[in-house]
Every structure is written in structure tokens, then in C-alpha cells.
Amino acid sequence: MTWVTDFAAGNKDQKDLLGGKGANLAEMTNLGLPVPPGFTISTEACRAYLAEGGDPEGLQDEIAEQLAALETAMGRRLGDEADPLLVSVRSGAKFSMPGMMETVLNVGLNDASVRGLAARSNDERFAYDSYRRLVQMFGGTVMGVESEHFHDALDALKTERGTEADLDLDADDLRGLVETFKAIIREHTGHDFPQDPRQQLDQAIHAVFNSWNTDRAVLYRRQERIPEDLGTAVNVQAMVFGNGGMTSGSGVAFTRDPASGDQGVYGDYLQNAQGEDVVAGIRNTVSLADFAQVDRKSHDELLAIMATLENHYRDMCDIEFTVEDGKLWMLQTRVGKRTPEAAFRIAIHMVDEGLIDMDEAVRRVTGAQLASLMFPRFDATAERTLLAKGMNASPGAAVGRAVFDWRTAVEWAERGEDVILVRKETSPEDLHGMVVAQGILTSRGGKTSHAAVVARGMGRTCVCGAEALDVDTKSGQFTVRGGVTVREGDVISIDGSTGEVFAGAVPVTPSAVVRHFEGEEVVGDPLVDAVARIVAHADSTRRLMVRTNADTADDAARARRFGAQGIGLCRTEHMFLGDRRQLVEDLIVAEDAAGQTEALAALGPLQRGDFEEILTAMDGLPVTIRLIDPPLHEFLPDITDLSVSLALADTKGHRKKHERKLLDAVQRLHEQNPMLGLRGVRLGIVIPGLFEMQARAILEAAAACVRRGGDPRPEIMVPLVGSVRELDLIRGRIEQVADEVQADLGQEIDYKVGTMIELPRAALTADEIARSAQFFSFGTNDLTQMTWGFSRDDVEAAFFSTYIEHGVFGISPFETLDVEGVGQLVRTAAERGRAANPDLHLGVCGEHGGDPHSIHFFDEVGLDYVSCSPFRVPIARLEAARAHL
Numbered sequence: 001m002t003w004v005t006d007f008a009a010g011n012k013d014q015k016d017l018l019g020g021k022g023a024n025l026a027e028m029t030n031l032g033l034p035v036p037p038g039f040t041i042s043t044e045a046c047r048a049y050l051a052e053g054g055d056p057e058g059l060q061d062e063i064a065e066q067l068a069a070l071e072t073a074m075g076r077r078l079g080d081e082a083d084p085l086l087v088s089v090r091s092g093a094k095f096s097m098p099g100m101m102e103t104v105l106n107v108g109l110n111d112a113s114v115r116g117l118a119a120r121s122n123d124e125r126f127a128y129d130s131y132r133r134l135v136q137m138f139g140g141t142v143m144g145v146e147s148e149h150f151h152d153a154l155d156a157l158k159t160e161r162g163t164e165a166d167l168d169l170d171a172d173d174l175r176g177l178v179e180t181f182k183a184i185i186r187e188h189t190g191h192d193f194p195q196d197p198r199q200q201l202d203q204a205i206h207a208v209f210n211s212w213n214t215d216r217a218v219l220y221r222r223q224e225r226i227p228e229d230l231g232t233a234v235n236v237q238a239m240v241f242g243n244g245g246m247t248s249g250s251g252v253a254f255t256r257d258p259a260s261g262d263q264g265v266y267g268d269y270l271q272n273a274q275g276e277d278v279v280a281g282i283r284n285t286v287s288l289a290d291f292a293q294v295d296r297k298s299h300d301e302l303l304a305i306m307a308t309l310e311n312h313y314r315d316m317c318d319i320e321f322t323v324e325d326g327k328l329w330m331l332q333t334r335v336g337k338r339t340p341e342a343a344f345r346i347a348i349h350m351v352d353e354g355l356i357d358m359d360e361a362v363r364r365v366t367g368a369q370l371a372s373l374m375f376p377r378f379d380a381t382a383e384r385t386l387l388a389k390g391m392n393a394s395p396g397a398a399v400g401r402a403v404f405d406w407r408t409a410v411e412w413a414e415r416g417e418d419v420i421l422v423r424k425e426t427s428p429e430d431l432h433g434m435v436v437a438q439g440i441l442t443s444r445g446g447k448t449s450h451a452a453v454v455a456r457g458m459g460r461t462c463v464c465g466a467e468a469l470d471v472d473t474k475s476g477q478f479t480v481r482g483g484v485t486v487r488e489g490d491v492i493s494i495d496g497s498t499g500e501v502f503a504g505a506v507p508v509t510p511s512a513v514v515r516h517f518e519g520e521e522v523v524g525d526p527l528v529d530a531v532a533r534i535v536a537h538a539d540s541t542r543r544l545m546v547r548t549n550a551d552t553a554d555d556a557a558r559a560r561r562f563g564a565q566g567i568g569l570c571r572t573e574h575m576f577l578g579d580r581r582q583l584v585e586d587l588i589v590a591e592d593a594a595g596q597t598e599a600l601a602a603l604g605p606l607q608r609g610d611f612e613e614i615l616t617a618m619d620g621l622p623v624t625i626r627l628i629d630p631p632l633h634e635f636l637p638d639i640t641d642l643s644v645s646l647a648l649a650d651t652k653g654h655r656k657k658h659e660r661k662l663l664d665a666v667q668r669l670h671e672q673n674p675m676l677g678l679r680g681v682r683l684g685i686v687i688p689g690l691f692e693m694q695a696r697a698i699l700e701a702a703a704a705c706v707r708r709g710g711d712p713r714p715e716i717m718v719p720l721v722g723s724v725r726e727l728d729l730i731r732g733r734i735e736q737v738a739d740e741v742q743a744d745l746g747q748e749i750d751y752k753v754g755t756m757i758e759l760p761r762a763a764l765t766a767d768e769i770a771r772s773a774q775f776f777s778f779g780t781n782d783l784t785q786m787t788w789g790f791s792r793d794d795v796e797a798a799f800f801s802t803y804i805e806h807g808v809f810g811i812s813p814f815e816t817l818d819v820e821g822v823g824q825l826v827r828t829a830a831e832r833g834r835a836a837n838p839d840l841h842l843g844v845c846g847e848h849g850g851d852p853h854s855i856h857f858f859d860e861v862g863l864d865y866v867s868c869s870p871f872r873v874p875i876a877r878l879e880a881a882r883a884h885l
């Protein structure tokens with residue numbers, strides 16, 4: 001087994017083994033770019049270490065061998081007292097997890113070699129600054145000391161020296177700080193900072209391995225759906241120094257603007273600094289244009305390398321670089337994270353530049369990104385009070401109460417408040433708060449700061465580097481230069497597209513992308529153009545059709561504008577609410593068949609009107625109308641309210657005949673487990689005339705549409721079937737009604753009869769059911785409920801967060817289809833159904849029909865369509881294509 005690979009021996013396609021960072025360092029090395037040499041310890045080694053609780057056999061030897069080769073290449077030895085080689089030890093998983101895992105820089109420095117470094121660089125201050133950074137990082141990361149202790153000691157020293165800038169501390173200050181930091185470590189861990197360089201290296205490597213399992217890393221993976229069992233690689237690389245004076249520095253750059261997608265490089269540079277200073281937002285950075293003023297040669301070389309990388313990767317890259325005494329070094333590149341807006345715009349720009357084709361453009365964007373572009377934005381015409389302007393780090397319009405620490409954010413969000421997390425800068429510890437917040441606001445740091453990168457990854461609105469804000473997290477408030485104070489709990493609004501921060505709640509307006517889908521002509525908006533072109537190409541590529549779940553003509557019409565190719569689920573029970581509830585009540589309390597017939601006769605024409613409107617809105621496209629599904633008591637008053645009102649009436653001597661009958665009915669229909677009770681097809685069988693009334697209304701509505709020259713395509717769907725016998729019974733009655741209607745009207749009517757598959761028994765006996773059905777629609781909400789035995793109305797709020805915490809599942813199975821369990825039933829039913837009836841048409845109308853992940857599965861099992869809420873139709877169109885490509 002090879003555990004360790006030299007940078008020169010790998011390539012960008014080995015992300016599984018070398019992690020993203022390692023694979024890309026290898027690729028850059030092989031492109032001939034200036035990369036400090038080093039090696040990558042594989043993810044396999046990490047997995048073995050975590051499983052065995054120690055180094056796997058052979059790892060130590062391989063590290064020693066690679067280290068020796070690195071020492072030869074650099075002409076220096078690790079920890080050499082006269083001229084030490086220093087290395088960085090960095091994590092690098094297959095998928096980028098920014099800031100979630102550990103990094104240790106300057107490994108190899110100790111009390112002796114720091115003097116060698118000082119002599120070699122002729123810069124004592126630099127040597128001790130590097131050493132104090134090592135002790136600080138090693139103490140925090142490897143030895144587990146809270147980072148605050150080091151920050152406080154540094155701040156105390158600066159206060160003592162009467163300065164706010166690290167750069168004002170001299171060599172003696174820093175030498176003293178090293179001792180202070182060492183004492184902090186001793187005090188908090190009972191151990192000394194290790195002086196043996198190889199021990200430093202081994203411990204740093206182990207710390208990176210272990211950081212795969214920190215709480216924040218686990219939480220981040222769940223959020224981003226990154227598998228738990230990948231492990232991280234570790235990159236050991238010769239150090240180059242950005243903190244050796246003003247001819248050195250560190251920077252981060254993007255080959256295009258990661259926020260807007262605009263063409264043109266974008267980046268931040270900080271003189272006399274190491275990489276983590278840039279990302280942490282500790283000092284304010286300068287732009288690439290200003291970098292050109294500082295160091296033209298390095299700047300020009302950087303731009304040439306960025307062009308090489310973008311052409312090579314055919315994608316926007318982000319880059320970390322260091323300038324060491326006027327020499328440029330590349331420390332990292334990867335395909336860069338970007339906002340949803342940038343993702344669409346960059347994809348289209350690259351098509352137009354001939355770098356990629358339209359299929360690739362569709363692959364480069366996601367349904368989730370499109371969904372976030374459909375969120376509303378702030379109303380530009382509304383009155384607003386601008387408090388400050390920061391950087392537009394991650395777009396969107398967020399309104400919420402200001403909170404100043406992640407714990408409060410979580411607490412308030414749990415009780416239903418919208419919150420904006422306000423910090424000076426964020427650190428990985430803040431992740432919990434960032435997840436629950438509507439938006440994130442920081443007073444320091446650029447578009448590449450932790451807050452910005454993480455927020456963009458999560459699609460969360462973020463404004464960073466709003467320097468006019470003086471944030472005081474301890475007392476829970478910020479003050480704006482000029483006087484206004486915002487305290488914890490005050491409402492603020494932040495615009496992640498412009499970087500503006502407003503007092504109070506600013507009203508929001510629909511997005512331009514939605515206006516486009518609504519059919520409005522939105523001219524001159526490059527984002528809308530990009531979305532339109534990509535979604536149009538998706539339509540020409542996908543196999544799955546996309547229908548909508550709609551119960552009203554208005555929803556149907558809107559969904560049609562959004563590109564729906566029919567209705568996959570019209571829930572008729574929604575037509576029995578409001579004034580019509582009374583008629584359903586009459587049906588339920590009717591004492592005899594005559595009473596029932598009368599009530600049904602009153603409902604019939606109303607239903608016919610509903611169906612005519614919907615069939616008209618979807619003229620020429622299939623409309624699946626589901627016969628009534630929920631338990632009837634849902635249409636009756638609450639048993640307690642009714643009992644109380646009757647008891648009160650009794651004491652006053654009032655006679656309440658109707659209410660008494662109603663209470664009888666409520667008591668008669670009361671069920672312990674209504675979702676498992678008299679509902680769906682069972683209602684149709686038990687209450688004669690109910691489904692017949694609905695079938696008649698559908699068929700008469702279709703006939704009326706035809707007479708008006710329309711092209712109605714009704715599909716009558718029977719819910720909650722578990723046995724083919726149930727479906728046979730109802731289908732027989734529907735056919736009888738159809739015969740009567742056609743005879744009465746002297747008109748032939750085209751219609752289909754099919755069923756939902758939402759019980760495990762239906763899925764398992766799908767071959768039998770398919771002989772009686774023209775179509776199946778998977779009701780994956782009930783199918784999930786019935787397969788897991790989870791009450792869909794109760795469990796999500798009750799205990800899913802605990803289940804997710806314990807890793808039973810990463811996401812609610814009601815949101816994303818549980819492919820291993822419920823998915824097997826879908827697959828089985830589709831296969832058995834099709835085998836028995838090759839003409840069987842298959843779709844899904846549960847919530848999963850609009851969920852990007854689930855759509856990929858539905859494409860794979862060969863369904864004909866997905867059906868989802870109108871708003872998700874464009875998302876499903878895009879994901880259906882991505883699934884198929």
C-alpha cells in the first residue's frame with residue numbers, strides 16, 4: 001500500500017485519494033507552475049488511522065522517505081539549527097470544506113532553529129513572528145487550547161505597547177510572546193510545546209486526521225451532503241513566507257468575480273502577511289489592481305498563471321498565493337465556489353468563449369442555485385435607512401433580528417425568529433449560527449473571508465467587511481460611525497447583492513428570474529438571459545416530463561407559464577373547504593340515502609365548475625385529478641369545541657338539533673389513527689355515490705370543454721389503493737358513470753383511470769394493480785410515512801433533529817427520497833408494473849417530485865414525469881436534464 005504521494009506524481013483526477021487540494025497541487029506542479037514542493041498523505045491513510053486509532057503500518061516509514069526527498073530537494077533539513085526546513089501541514093478532503101478542518105504552518109521551528117531562521121533571513125522579527133504563529137496554531141489545533149487565550153495574550157501585549165497593529169510589535173515582543181504562548185499551553189494542557197520537529201510533524205498530521213470528525217466538520221458535511229466516510233488527505237509542503245517584510249505577502253484570487261460572475265480577475269492581497277491573515281480578515285486587504293502597484297512583476301505573473309489555470313480547468317478557479325521576497329508561489333487552486341448568480345453567468349460566458357458546450361453549462365448549475373435566484377429581493381422603490389455598506393459577499397435579501405453570537409442565533413431561530421448573525425469576523429465555531437441565520441453581517445474581511453466563503457457555499461445572504469460598524473459582541477450591539485446603535489433583537493435588513501445594511505425591515509419584491517418565468521419580458525438583465533438559455537437547453541435535453549401539483553385554475557395557469565407539462569396531482573379535497581364545508585357536513589350527517597344523494601347533488605355542479613376551469617387552464621395537457629383522499633372528519637368541527645358549545649347550550653336550555661347530529665357524526669367518525677383509517681379509496685368504497693359524483697363532475701367538465709372546442713385530457717386517480725380489488729371496484733363504478741354521461745350527452749369522452757402508489761402493499765403487488773390501471777403516480781409522502789412508520793404530521797418537528805444529529809439520516813426522508821428504503825419500493829413497483837402493463841405511464845406527485853436529489857433517482861428508475869408545486873417547476877426542468885446528462 002502506498003500511503004504517501006509526491007506532488008509531482010499525482011494529478012487533478014485523483015481527488016478521491018489525494019483530496020481536492022492535493023490533486024490540484026499535483027496538477028499545478030505538472031503544469032510547471034511555481035509550487036513549493038511537498039507530498040500528500042492519502043485519504044486512505046486517514047481512514048485507516050481513524051479506524052485503527054493509530055498510524056497504519058508503513059505510514060511512518062513512507063513519511064520519513066518523502067521527508068528525506070523533500071529535504072534533499074530544498075537543501076535543508078527539518079528543524080536544522082542553522083538553516084531549518086519548515087513545512088505546512090494542511091487538510092484537504094475530496095470536497096472542499098472551507099475552514100472546517102485544521103492547518104498548522106511553520107512546523108519545524110523550535111527554540112534552536114528559530115535562531116537559524118533569524119540568521120538565514122537576517123530578520124529576527126520575522127523568525128520570532130513565525131515561531132509564535134506555530135506555537136499559537138499548534139497549541140490551538142493540535143493541543144486543544146481555546147484560541148481565545150492566545151488572542152487575549154496578543155491583544156494584551158498590543159495594548160501594553162499602545163498599538164492596534166501586529167506589525168508594531170518588535171522581535172523582543174514576539175520572543176516574549178512565544179514564551180507567554182508556551183506557558184498558556186503548559187497551563188491548559190499540562191504538557192510542553194514539543195521541541196522535536198518530527199514529533200511536531202506527526203502530531204500535526206494526526207490533528208488533521210482527527211479534525212475530520214470535529215463537530216463543525218460533521219455538521220458541515222451533513223449540510224452539504226458530503227459522505228461521512230471519505231476522510232481527509234494531508235498535504236505537507238515546504239513553507240514559503242509572505243510575512244518576511246514588505247516585499248512579501250499573501251493573497252487569494254478568483255479568475256472571475258465569484259459573487260456576480262463578471263468577467264475579470266478578482267482578489268485580495270495583503271503585504272507582509274501569511275495566508276490565514278488574508279482569509280481571517282484581520283487586516284484589510286488591497287485589490288489586485290493595487291497589488292500591481294506594489295509588485296508589478298509578481299502581479300503580471302499571477303495573471304498569466306490565472307489565465308493558464310482557467311483554460312486548463314475550463315472553469316473559474318480560486319487561488320491562494322504567496323510572494324516571498326518578490327518571488328511568486330502558488331499554494332492552492334481549485335474550481336472556485338460561487339454564488340448562484342455567478343454560476344449561471346459564468347457558465348454562459350464560458351459557452352460564449354468556446355470553453356464549454358451547453359450540456360456542460362447545464363451540468364455546471366444546480367436546481368438549488370436556481371431556487372435561490374427565485375427568492376425575492378428588496379423593493380428598490382421602498383423607503384429605507386442605510387446604515388452602512390460592506391461587500392456583496394453572497395446575494396439575497398435577508399431581514400431579521402440582529403444577534404451577536406451563534407448560540408443566541410440558534411436559540412432564537414428555534415423559537416421561530418428570523419435572525420441576522422452579526423460578527424466582527426466569523427470563525428468555524430460560528431457555523432451553527434450561520435446555518436440557522438437568514439443572513440450574516442461582518443465588519444471585517446473581504447469576499448474571500450471565512451464568512452463570505454461559507455455563506456456562499458450555503459446559499460446564505462452575506463454582507464462582509466462593513467467597516468463603518470463597530471461591533472461589540474460582548475455587549476451585543478453595534479454602533480455605526482455617525483451614531484446609530486443597533487442592539488440585540490433590533491430588526492435589520494441586509495442586501496447581499498449590493499452590500500448594503502439597512503435599519504428595520506425593508507420590503508421585498510419578486511426576483512427578475514421569476515418575472516421572466518411568469519412571462520414578463522425582462523430586457524437587458526444578463527442573469528435572466530443566462531438562466532433562460534440554460535433552462536431552454538435543459539428542456540431540449542431531459543427525458544423526464546415535468547408536471548405540477550395544482551388545485552386551482554390560477555395555480556395551473558402559473559405553473560404552465562413556468563413550463564409545466566400538465567397537472568400530476570389535483571387534490572380535490574381542497575375544493576371542499578370554505579363555504580362548501582357545509583355541503584360536506586350535510587353529506588356526513590345525512591340520515592338516509594336520500595339525504596346523501598341530495599348533498600352529493602349539491603356538490604356535483606360546484607365540482608364540475610372547478611374541473612372545467614382547471615381543464616381549460618391546462619388545455620391540451622394531461623390533468624390528473626385525484627378523488628377525495630383525507631378522512632372525512634377533517635371537514636367536521638373539532639370534537640372538543642363542539643362538545644363545549646353543546647354543553648353551554650344545554651345549560652341555557654337551547655335546543656341544538658343540528659349540532660347534536662354533528663357531534664354524533666364526529667364521534668362516529670373519530671379514529672385513533674386517521675391516516676391509517678377511513679380515507680382514500682376506502683371512503684369511495686364505503687360511501688356510495690361520493691367518488692361517482694366526482695367522476696361524473698370530471699367527465700361532464702371534460703365534455704363541456706370539448707363542446708367549446710377545447711382539448712381536455714382528464715386522468716382520474718384513485719388514492720391509497722393497497723389491493724387491485726379496491727381499484728377494480730372503483731374503476732367499475734367510474735366506467736359505469738362514464739357510460740351514463742356519454743349516453744346522456746351523446747358525446748364520447750377521452751379519459752384515463754389510474755392509481756396512486758402510496759402503500760408498501762401497492763408497490764409490492766404493482767404487477768396485479770397495473771393490469772387494472774393506465775397509470776401509476778407515486779405518492780411518496782404517504783409511501784415514506786407508511787414505509788418508515790413515521791407520522792408525517794408529527795415526527796419532523798418532534799425528533800428529526802435528534803435523528804439527524806445521530807446520523808440515522810442526513811436529511812428528512814420527507815424532503816429527499818430515502819433511496820435505499822422507500823426507493824426500492826418505487827423501483828420494484830415501476831419494474832413490476834411495466835412488466836405487467838407495458839403501456840403503463842409512471843409519475844411521482846409526492847413532495848419529492850420537486851427535490852433535486854430525488855429527481856435524479858426518478859430519472860434513473862425510468863419514471864415518465866415528476867410533478868411538483870408550480871414554483872419548483874423550473875427547478876425540476878433543470879434537474880431533470882442534469883439527471884439525464
Ligand code: PEP
Pocket residue numbers: 569571629758778779780781782783845846847
Ligand atoms: C403523497 O402521499 O405523496 C401524495 C402526493 O398525497 P398527499 O400528500 O395528498 O397525501
Ligand code: MG
Pocket residue numbers: 758779781782
Ligand atoms: Mg398521499
